[in-house]
Amino acid sequence: MGHSNLKRLMKTTERTERLACREEKRIKIERMEAGEGVHDMIHGSYKGIKKSNNNSDDEMNTATLSEQQQYPDNEKACQTELSMCQINDLEFCVRTMTSELADLKEKMVQVDFTEDSFQNNVDKIKFYTGLPNFLILMKVFLLCSPHIFSCSLNKLSKFQEFICVLIRLRLNIPFQDLAYRFDVSRSTVSRIFDKWIDVLNKRLGFLLNWPNRDELREAMPLAFQNSFGNRVAVVLDCFEIFVNRPSGLFPRALTWSNYKHHNTVKLLIGITPQGVVSFISRAWVGRTSDKYLTENCGILRNLLPGDIVLADRGFDISDSVGVYQATLKIPAFTKGQSQLKPWDVEETRKIANVRIHVERVIGLVRRKYVILQSTLPVEFLTVKKGEFLAPIDKITRVCCALTNLSPSVIPFN
Numbered sequence: 001m002g003h004s005n006l007k008r009l010m011k012t013t014e015r016t017e018r019l020a021c022r023e024e025k026r027i028k029i030e031r032m033e034a035g036e037g038v039h040d041m042i043h044g045s046y047k048g049i050k051k052s053n054n055n056s057d058d059e060m061n062t063a064t065l066s067e068q069q070q071y072p073d074n075e076k077a078c079q080t081e082l083s084m085c086q087i088n089d090l091e092f093c094v095r096t097m098t099s100e101l102a103d104l105k106e107k108m109v110q111v112d113f114t115e116d117s118f119q120n121n122v123d124k125i126k127f128y129t130g131l132p133n134f135l136i137l138m139k140v141f142l143l144c145s146p147h148i149f150s151c152s153l154n155k156l157s158k159f160q161e162f163i164c165v166l167i168r169l170r171l172n173i174p175f176q177d178l179a180y181r182f183d184v185s186r187s188t189v190s191r192i193f194d195k196w197i198d199v200l201n202k203r204l205g206f207l208l209n210w211p212n213r214d215e216l217r218e219a220m221p222l223a224f225q226n227s228f229g230n231r232v233a234v235v236l237d238c239f240e241i242f243v244n245r246p247s248g249l250f251p252r253a254l255t256w257s258n259y260k261h262h263n264t265v266k267l268l269i270g271i272t273p274q275g276v277v278s279f280i281s282r283a284w285v286g287r288t289s290d291k292y293l294t295e296n297c298g299i300l301r302n303l304l305p306g307d308i309v310l311a312d313r314g315f316d317i318s319d320s321v322g323v324y325q326a327t328l329k330i331p332a333f334t335k336g337q338s339q340l341k342p343w344d345v346e347e348t349r350k351i352a353n354v355r356i357h358v359e360r361v362i363g364l365v366r367r368k369y370v371i372l373q374s375t376l377p378v379e380f381l382t383v384k385k386g387e388f389l390a391p392i393d394k395i396t397r398v399c400c401a402l403t404n405l406s407p408s409v410i411p412f413n
Contacts, residue, residue, distance in 0.1 A: 113163045194391075239266075
Protein backbone atom coordinates (compact mmCIF):
# COMPACT_ATOMS: atom_id res chain seq x y z
CA MET A 1 0.00 0.00 0.00
CA GLY A 2 2.71 2.36 0.97
CA HIS A 3 4.72 1.27 -2.02
CA SER A 4 1.96 2.18 -4.47
CA ASN A 5 1.46 5.63 -2.95
CA LEU A 6 5.14 6.34 -3.36
CA LYS A 7 5.02 5.47 -7.07
CA ARG A 8 2.01 7.65 -7.56
CA LEU A 9 3.81 10.65 -5.92
CA MET A 10 6.90 10.18 -8.06
CA LYS A 11 4.83 10.16 -11.28
CA THR A 12 3.10 13.40 -10.24
CA THR A 13 6.40 15.08 -9.54
CA GLU A 14 7.85 14.03 -12.91
CA ARG A 15 4.76 15.27 -14.69
CA THR A 16 5.05 18.68 -12.97
CA GLU A 17 8.71 18.96 -13.89
CA ARG A 18 7.96 18.16 -17.51
CA LEU A 19 5.23 20.82 -17.64
CA ALA A 20 7.57 23.41 -16.13
CA CYS A 21 10.27 22.52 -18.64
CA ARG A 22 7.86 22.80 -21.51
CA GLU A 23 6.66 26.23 -20.27
CA GLU A 24 10.23 27.42 -19.95
CA LYS A 25 11.04 26.28 -23.48
CA ARG A 26 7.92 27.99 -24.81
CA ILE A 27 8.90 31.30 -23.21
CA LYS A 28 12.41 31.04 -24.64
CA ILE A 29 11.00 30.31 -28.08
CA GLU A 30 8.69 33.35 -27.89
CA ARG A 31 11.57 35.59 -26.81
CA MET A 32 13.76 34.32 -29.62
CA GLU A 33 11.00 34.87 -32.14
CA ALA A 34 10.54 38.44 -30.90
CA GLY A 35 14.30 39.17 -31.20
CA GLU A 36 14.46 37.85 -34.74
CA GLY A 37 11.59 40.18 -35.74
CA VAL A 38 13.44 43.28 -34.52
CA HIS A 39 16.59 42.15 -36.28
CA ASP A 40 14.69 41.64 -39.50
CA MET A 41 13.09 45.07 -39.17
CA ILE A 42 16.46 46.84 -38.68
CA HIS A 43 18.03 44.83 -41.44
CA GLY A 44 15.15 45.64 -43.77
CA SER A 45 15.31 49.39 -42.97
CA TYR A 46 19.04 49.48 -43.64
CA LYS A 47 18.52 47.77 -46.96
CA GLY A 48 15.72 50.23 -47.81
CA ILE A 49 17.89 53.26 -47.10
CA LYS A 50 20.74 51.82 -49.09
CA LYS A 51 18.49 51.08 -52.02
CA SER A 52 16.91 54.56 -51.76
CA ASN A 53 20.32 56.18 -52.05
CA ASN A 54 20.96 54.09 -55.16
CA ASN A 55 17.58 55.11 -56.63
CA SER A 56 16.37 51.47 -56.53
CA ASP A 57 12.77 52.07 -55.50
CA ASP A 58 11.58 48.83 -57.06
CA GLU A 59 13.81 46.73 -54.73
CA MET A 60 12.92 48.51 -51.46
CA ASN A 61 11.85 46.03 -48.77
CA THR A 62 8.50 45.90 -46.98
CA ALA A 63 9.72 47.51 -43.75
CA THR A 64 10.84 50.72 -45.49
CA LEU A 65 7.59 50.98 -47.49
CA SER A 66 5.53 50.59 -44.34
CA GLU A 67 7.61 53.33 -42.62
CA GLN A 68 7.08 55.75 -45.50
CA GLN A 69 3.36 55.06 -45.50
CA GLN A 70 3.23 55.71 -41.78
CA TYR A 71 4.24 59.47 -42.10
CA PRO A 72 2.16 62.08 -43.98
CA ASP A 73 3.72 64.12 -46.78
CA ASN A 74 4.26 67.27 -44.67
CA GLU A 75 6.05 65.31 -41.95
CA LYS A 76 8.10 63.37 -44.47
CA ALA A 77 9.38 66.70 -45.93
CA CYS A 78 10.77 67.65 -42.52
CA GLN A 79 12.92 64.56 -42.19
CA THR A 80 16.72 65.02 -42.41
CA GLU A 81 19.75 62.84 -42.24
CA LEU A 82 21.74 65.56 -40.27
CA SER A 83 22.55 64.99 -36.66
CA MET A 84 21.62 67.48 -33.91
CA CYS A 85 25.28 68.50 -33.57
CA GLN A 86 25.48 69.34 -37.26
CA ILE A 87 22.27 71.37 -37.08
CA ASN A 88 23.64 73.39 -34.14
CA ASP A 89 26.85 74.06 -36.07
CA LEU A 90 24.86 75.33 -39.07
CA GLU A 91 22.76 77.64 -36.87
CA PHE A 92 25.92 79.10 -35.30
CA CYS A 93 27.41 79.64 -38.75
CA VAL A 94 24.27 81.46 -39.96
CA ARG A 95 24.26 83.73 -36.90
CA THR A 96 27.93 84.57 -37.39
CA MET A 97 27.52 85.37 -41.08
CA THR A 98 24.46 87.51 -40.39
CA SER A 99 26.38 89.53 -37.80
CA GLU A 100 29.33 89.98 -40.17
CA LEU A 101 26.99 91.09 -42.96
CA ALA A 102 25.41 93.74 -40.69
CA ASP A 103 28.87 95.03 -39.73
CA LEU A 104 29.93 95.23 -43.38
CA LYS A 105 26.76 97.14 -44.29
CA GLU A 106 27.43 99.63 -41.50
CA LYS A 107 31.01 100.11 -42.68
CA MET A 108 29.85 100.59 -46.28
CA VAL A 109 27.47 103.33 -45.14
CA GLN A 110 30.37 105.13 -43.44
CA VAL A 111 32.64 104.80 -46.47
CA ASP A 112 29.99 105.66 -49.06
CA PHE A 113 29.21 109.32 -49.87
CA THR A 114 25.47 109.32 -49.12
CA GLU A 115 23.22 111.39 -46.88
CA ASP A 116 23.24 108.70 -44.19
CA SER A 117 27.04 108.68 -44.00
CA PHE A 118 27.17 112.46 -43.40
CA GLN A 119 24.11 112.86 -41.19
CA ASN A 120 25.69 112.13 -37.80
CA ASN A 121 29.34 112.77 -38.63
CA VAL A 122 30.29 116.44 -38.23
CA ASP A 123 34.01 115.75 -38.59
CA LYS A 124 33.40 114.09 -41.95
CA ILE A 125 31.32 117.06 -43.13
CA LYS A 126 34.03 119.55 -42.16
CA PHE A 127 36.80 117.48 -43.74
CA TYR A 128 35.15 116.79 -47.09
CA THR A 129 32.99 119.92 -47.57
CA GLY A 130 34.33 122.70 -45.32
CA LEU A 131 30.81 123.40 -44.07
CA PRO A 132 30.11 123.52 -40.31
CA ASN A 133 27.25 121.02 -39.98
CA PHE A 134 24.80 118.72 -41.77
CA LEU A 135 21.93 121.23 -41.68
CA ILE A 136 23.82 123.84 -43.70
CA LEU A 137 25.10 121.13 -46.06
CA MET A 138 21.56 120.03 -46.85
CA LYS A 139 20.30 123.61 -47.17
CA VAL A 140 22.92 124.33 -49.84
CA PHE A 141 22.14 121.04 -51.59
CA LEU A 142 18.37 121.65 -51.60
CA LEU A 143 18.95 125.18 -52.88
CA CYS A 144 20.94 123.99 -55.90
CA SER A 145 19.72 120.46 -56.70
CA PRO A 146 16.42 121.48 -58.39
CA HIS A 147 18.47 123.23 -61.07
CA ILE A 148 20.53 120.12 -61.88
CA PHE A 149 19.25 117.81 -64.59
CA SER A 150 19.37 114.13 -63.72
CA CYS A 151 17.90 110.95 -65.19
CA SER A 152 17.69 107.27 -64.37
CA LEU A 153 20.78 106.56 -66.48
CA ASN A 154 23.01 108.56 -64.10
CA LYS A 155 25.08 106.28 -61.93
CA LEU A 156 25.52 108.87 -59.17
CA SER A 157 22.72 110.53 -57.28
CA LYS A 158 22.49 114.31 -57.12
CA PHE A 159 23.83 114.31 -53.58
CA GLN A 160 26.84 112.23 -54.58
CA GLU A 161 27.56 114.62 -57.45
CA PHE A 162 27.26 117.54 -55.04
CA ILE A 163 29.72 115.94 -52.61
CA CYS A 164 32.09 115.14 -55.48
CA VAL A 165 32.28 118.83 -56.41
CA LEU A 166 32.80 119.95 -52.82
CA ILE A 167 35.59 117.40 -52.35
CA ARG A 168 37.28 118.79 -55.45
CA LEU A 169 37.09 122.33 -54.04
CA ARG A 170 37.96 121.36 -50.50
CA LEU A 171 40.89 118.98 -51.07
CA ASN A 172 41.83 119.66 -54.72
CA ILE A 173 41.69 115.93 -55.46
CA PRO A 174 42.41 115.17 -59.14
CA PHE A 175 39.55 114.16 -61.38
CA GLN A 176 41.03 110.70 -61.86
CA ASP A 177 41.12 110.10 -58.11
CA LEU A 178 37.49 111.16 -57.81
CA ALA A 179 36.63 108.83 -60.69
CA TYR A 180 38.09 105.90 -58.74
CA ARG A 181 36.35 106.94 -55.52
CA PHE A 182 32.92 107.22 -57.13
CA ASP A 183 33.42 104.39 -59.64
CA VAL A 184 32.83 106.51 -62.75
CA SER A 185 34.98 107.70 -65.62
CA ARG A 186 37.19 110.78 -65.49
CA SER A 187 35.17 112.53 -68.19
CA THR A 188 32.01 112.00 -66.12
CA VAL A 189 33.62 113.67 -63.11
CA SER A 190 34.74 116.60 -65.29
CA ARG A 191 31.22 117.09 -66.66
CA ILE A 192 29.75 116.88 -63.15
CA PHE A 193 32.16 119.53 -61.88
CA ASP A 194 31.44 121.95 -64.73
CA LYS A 195 27.69 121.47 -64.35
CA TRP A 196 27.58 121.95 -60.59
CA ILE A 197 30.09 124.81 -60.34
CA ASP A 198 27.94 126.85 -62.72
CA VAL A 199 24.77 126.22 -60.66
CA LEU A 200 26.56 126.86 -57.35
CA ASN A 201 27.87 130.17 -58.65
CA LYS A 202 24.40 131.33 -59.65
CA ARG A 203 22.48 130.05 -56.64
CA LEU A 204 24.99 131.13 -53.95
CA GLY A 205 25.68 134.56 -55.40
CA PHE A 206 23.40 136.21 -52.83
CA LEU A 207 25.89 135.27 -50.09
CA LEU A 208 28.40 137.73 -51.58
CA ASN A 209 26.26 140.72 -50.74
CA TRP A 210 27.33 144.28 -49.98
CA PRO A 211 25.48 145.13 -46.75
CA ASN A 212 23.76 148.45 -46.24
CA ARG A 213 25.11 151.03 -43.85
CA ASP A 214 22.61 150.38 -41.04
CA GLU A 215 23.48 146.68 -40.95
CA LEU A 216 27.18 147.49 -40.78
CA ARG A 217 26.81 149.94 -37.93
CA GLU A 218 24.57 147.68 -35.86
CA ALA A 219 27.11 144.83 -35.86
CA MET A 220 30.37 146.84 -35.89
CA PRO A 221 33.05 145.01 -33.83
CA LEU A 222 34.60 146.92 -30.93
CA ALA A 223 38.09 146.80 -32.49
CA PHE A 224 36.83 148.94 -35.40
CA GLN A 225 34.65 151.17 -33.23
CA ASN A 226 37.54 152.09 -30.94
CA SER A 227 39.79 153.07 -33.87
CA PHE A 228 37.48 154.46 -36.58
CA GLY A 229 34.01 154.66 -35.06
CA ASN A 230 31.25 152.97 -37.06
CA ARG A 231 32.14 154.34 -40.49
CA VAL A 232 34.32 151.49 -41.86
CA ALA A 233 32.59 149.95 -44.89
CA VAL A 234 35.17 147.56 -46.32
CA VAL A 235 38.72 146.28 -45.89
CA LEU A 236 40.52 145.65 -49.20
CA ASP A 237 43.35 143.36 -50.19
CA CYS A 238 44.52 141.30 -53.18
CA PHE A 239 45.64 137.69 -53.39
CA GLU A 240 47.13 135.65 -56.21
CA ILE A 241 46.56 132.09 -57.45
CA PHE A 242 49.22 130.13 -59.30
CA VAL A 243 48.49 128.95 -62.83
CA ASN A 244 50.42 126.75 -65.21
CA ARG A 245 52.82 128.42 -67.59
CA PRO A 246 50.96 129.46 -70.76
CA SER A 247 52.40 128.28 -74.07
CA GLY A 248 52.22 131.71 -75.75
CA LEU A 249 54.81 134.37 -75.01
CA PHE A 250 52.30 137.21 -74.61
CA PRO A 251 50.01 135.38 -72.11
CA ARG A 252 53.12 134.18 -70.31
CA ALA A 253 54.31 137.77 -69.89
CA LEU A 254 50.91 139.04 -68.77
CA THR A 255 50.48 136.38 -66.08
CA TRP A 256 54.00 136.72 -64.67
CA SER A 257 54.07 138.11 -61.13
CA ASN A 258 57.27 139.80 -59.96
CA TYR A 259 56.03 139.49 -56.38
CA LYS A 260 55.37 135.72 -56.50
CA HIS A 261 57.97 134.94 -59.22
CA HIS A 262 55.42 132.70 -60.89
CA ASN A 263 52.60 132.87 -63.42
CA THR A 264 49.52 133.93 -61.47
CA VAL A 265 46.10 135.51 -61.62
CA LYS A 266 45.18 138.28 -59.18
CA LEU A 267 41.85 138.89 -57.45
CA LEU A 268 40.62 141.73 -55.25
CA ILE A 269 38.69 140.74 -52.13
CA GLY A 270 36.68 143.01 -49.86
CA ILE A 271 35.47 142.01 -46.41
CA THR A 272 33.15 143.74 -43.98
CA PRO A 273 34.32 144.61 -40.44
CA GLN A 274 32.41 141.51 -39.31
CA GLY A 275 34.69 139.24 -41.37
CA VAL A 276 32.23 138.42 -44.17
CA VAL A 277 33.35 138.42 -47.79
CA SER A 278 31.23 141.11 -49.42
CA PHE A 279 33.04 141.41 -52.74
CA ILE A 280 35.31 139.26 -54.91
CA SER A 281 36.51 140.50 -58.28
CA ARG A 282 37.07 138.56 -61.46
CA ALA A 283 40.53 137.11 -62.04
CA TRP A 284 43.02 139.50 -63.60
CA VAL A 285 46.47 138.64 -64.95
CA GLY A 286 49.21 138.61 -62.34
CA ARG A 287 50.96 141.64 -63.83
CA THR A 288 48.04 143.94 -62.95
CA SER A 289 48.73 146.48 -60.19
CA ASP A 290 46.55 146.68 -57.08
CA LYS A 291 45.55 150.25 -57.91
CA TYR A 292 44.48 149.49 -61.46
CA LEU A 293 42.55 146.41 -60.38
CA THR A 294 40.68 148.30 -57.64
CA GLU A 295 39.73 151.19 -59.88
CA ASN A 296 38.42 148.96 -62.68
CA CYS A 297 36.74 146.01 -60.93
CA GLY A 298 33.63 147.94 -59.86
CA ILE A 299 33.97 147.80 -56.09
CA LEU A 300 34.17 151.57 -55.64
CA ARG A 301 30.62 151.98 -56.97
CA ASN A 302 29.34 150.45 -53.73
CA LEU A 303 30.75 153.23 -51.56
CA LEU A 304 28.56 155.85 -49.91
CA PRO A 305 29.52 159.36 -48.74
CA GLY A 306 31.27 159.21 -45.39
CA ASP A 307 32.46 155.60 -45.70
CA ILE A 308 35.98 154.60 -44.67
CA VAL A 309 38.00 152.16 -46.76
CA LEU A 310 40.97 150.35 -45.17
CA ALA A 311 43.78 149.02 -47.39
CA ASP A 312 47.52 148.41 -47.63
CA ARG A 313 50.19 150.82 -48.88
CA GLY A 314 49.94 149.51 -52.45
CA PHE A 315 46.38 150.82 -52.79
CA ASP A 316 47.12 154.44 -53.68
CA ILE A 317 43.53 155.15 -54.66
CA SER A 318 42.70 158.21 -52.55
CA ASP A 319 41.53 160.20 -55.55
CA SER A 320 39.30 157.40 -56.85
CA VAL A 321 37.75 156.87 -53.42
CA GLY A 322 37.31 160.62 -52.99
CA VAL A 323 35.14 160.72 -56.12
CA TYR A 324 32.49 158.85 -54.11
CA GLN A 325 33.03 161.16 -51.08
CA ALA A 326 34.60 158.35 -49.08
CA THR A 327 37.89 158.25 -47.17
CA LEU A 328 40.85 155.90 -47.71
CA LYS A 329 42.94 154.83 -44.71
CA ILE A 330 46.33 153.26 -45.53
CA PRO A 331 49.60 153.03 -43.53
CA ALA A 332 51.70 156.20 -43.73
CA PHE A 333 54.79 156.53 -45.93
CA THR A 334 58.09 157.88 -44.66
CA LYS A 335 58.47 159.94 -47.88
CA GLY A 336 62.21 160.37 -47.51
CA GLN A 337 62.02 161.04 -43.75
CA SER A 338 64.13 159.09 -41.29
CA GLN A 339 61.06 158.09 -39.28
CA LEU A 340 57.33 158.63 -39.14
CA LYS A 341 55.77 161.40 -37.16
CA PRO A 342 54.10 160.40 -33.86
CA TRP A 343 50.55 160.85 -35.12
CA ASP A 344 51.40 158.88 -38.27
CA VAL A 345 52.75 156.06 -36.12
CA GLU A 346 49.55 155.96 -34.09
CA GLU A 347 47.38 156.04 -37.19
CA THR A 348 49.40 153.26 -38.83
CA ARG A 349 49.14 151.14 -35.67
CA LYS A 350 45.35 151.47 -35.65
CA ILE A 351 45.09 150.51 -39.32
CA ALA A 352 47.42 147.54 -38.91
CA ASN A 353 45.47 146.23 -35.92
CA VAL A 354 42.21 145.93 -37.88
CA ARG A 355 43.51 145.42 -41.42
CA ILE A 356 45.10 142.15 -40.37
CA HIS A 357 41.61 140.66 -40.32
CA VAL A 358 41.34 140.72 -44.10
CA GLU A 359 44.49 138.59 -44.31
CA ARG A 360 42.95 136.20 -41.79
CA VAL A 361 39.84 135.87 -43.95
CA ILE A 362 41.91 135.29 -47.09
CA GLY A 363 43.89 132.64 -45.23
CA LEU A 364 40.66 131.03 -44.05
CA VAL A 365 39.26 130.83 -47.58
CA ARG A 366 42.45 129.32 -48.99
CA ARG A 367 42.90 126.86 -46.13
CA LYS A 368 39.30 125.77 -46.24
CA TYR A 369 39.29 125.25 -50.02
CA VAL A 370 42.73 124.02 -51.00
CA ILE A 371 42.04 124.35 -54.72
CA LEU A 372 42.92 128.06 -54.33
CA GLN A 373 46.39 127.09 -53.07
CA SER A 374 47.18 124.82 -55.99
CA THR A 375 48.46 125.56 -59.48
CA LEU A 376 45.44 125.67 -61.75
CA PRO A 377 45.45 124.72 -65.45
CA VAL A 378 45.39 127.44 -68.06
CA GLU A 379 42.02 126.16 -69.30
CA PHE A 380 40.43 127.58 -66.13
CA LEU A 381 41.24 131.09 -67.39
CA THR A 382 39.30 130.75 -70.62
CA VAL A 383 35.74 132.02 -70.83
CA LYS A 384 33.58 129.51 -72.66
CA LYS A 385 31.36 130.57 -75.52
CA GLY A 386 28.06 132.02 -74.33
CA GLU A 387 29.26 132.57 -70.75
CA PHE A 388 30.40 135.67 -68.88
CA LEU A 389 32.74 134.19 -66.27
CA ALA A 390 35.74 131.91 -66.59
CA PRO A 391 35.89 128.73 -64.47
CA ILE A 392 38.43 130.36 -62.13
CA ASP A 393 35.95 133.19 -61.44
CA LYS A 394 33.18 130.74 -60.62
CA ILE A 395 35.45 128.70 -58.37
CA THR A 396 36.61 131.69 -56.31
CA ARG A 397 33.06 133.03 -55.94
CA VAL A 398 31.74 129.66 -54.78
CA CYS A 399 34.60 129.20 -52.31
CA CYS A 400 34.03 132.66 -50.82
CA ALA A 401 30.27 132.11 -50.62
CA LEU A 402 30.69 128.78 -48.83
CA THR A 403 33.20 130.36 -46.43
CA ASN A 404 30.58 132.95 -45.45
CA LEU A 405 28.46 130.06 -44.13
CA SER A 406 31.10 129.31 -41.49
CA PRO A 407 31.57 131.25 -38.23
CA SER A 408 33.51 134.52 -38.58
CA VAL A 409 37.16 134.72 -37.54
CA ILE A 410 36.70 138.29 -36.24
CA PRO A 411 35.36 138.51 -32.67
CA PHE A 412 32.61 141.00 -31.94
CA ASN A 413 34.04 142.06 -28.58
